[in-house]
Amino acid sequence: MSTAILAAILAVSALVTSFISGILGMAGGLILMGILLALMSVPAAMMLHGITQLASNGWRAFLWRQHVDWKVFRGYLYASLAVTALFAVFQFVVSKPVALIVMGLTPFLALALPEKLHLNVERRGHASGCGAICSVLNLTAGVSGPILDVFFVRSKMTRHAVVATKATTQSLSHLLKIAYFGGILTIGRGQVEPWLGAMMVALAFVGTTLSTRVLEKMDDASFRLWTRRVVMTIGVFYLASGILLLF
Secondary structure, three states: OOHHHHHHHHHHHHHHHHHHHHHHOOOHHHHHHHHHHHHOOHHHHHHHHHHHHHHHHHHHHHHOHHHOOHHHHHHHHHHHHHHHHHHHHHOOOOOHHHHHHHHHHHHHHHHHOOHHHOOOOOOOOHHHHHHHHHHHHHHHOOOOHHHHHHHHHOOOOOHHHHHHHHHHHHHHHHHHHHHHHHHHHHHOOOOOOHHHHHHHHHHHHHHHHHHHHHHHHOOHHHHHHHHHHHHHHHHHHHHHHHHHHHO
């Protein structure tokens, strides 16, 4: 594939997926991760995904900063740092089929969690649990949106607070992912072209900004319904793709 075609595919992907994430607070990252895994190595895909999603989530967090729940973020922060430090000791990287299968299973694992667990990111200790689980998923599958959503779905937050707080926690996760896989690429003498990262970041800003008008027009019920539908559909596709690659 020529550099021009690759750049065009990635440009459209960054714009569209950041727009989707700006509306639903997730899903766009799942789609983008699958596209990147199809086009490059796992460490390079993780690195570029982290750069793009950091821009998308970071800008979204800034746009809705007045709605962020900082207590939830602090709990998520401490656990995320601990998990990333543990991963750094072992320099662990999964294969493409495994990454796709984990991504595909994530929405179904979230759905299969028993009702009695009553996961709620506003409850004591749950934000840290969320940070630990999501960090493991971010460093293996590259995404953690569906599981993250489980911790928010029973909260009393408005859609603005959900999008803002999730964007802030995800910004942290992607920053840690960039540091982790950046180190692995450096050790393996690999790299992500700076101009490619800059292009993805710019388009992520555009897609996120355009999405704010759509989010304002949605009500909370529609927001939660469409989030579940989109994520489950993506999960089926990635699970099938990962199984096909494995065999």
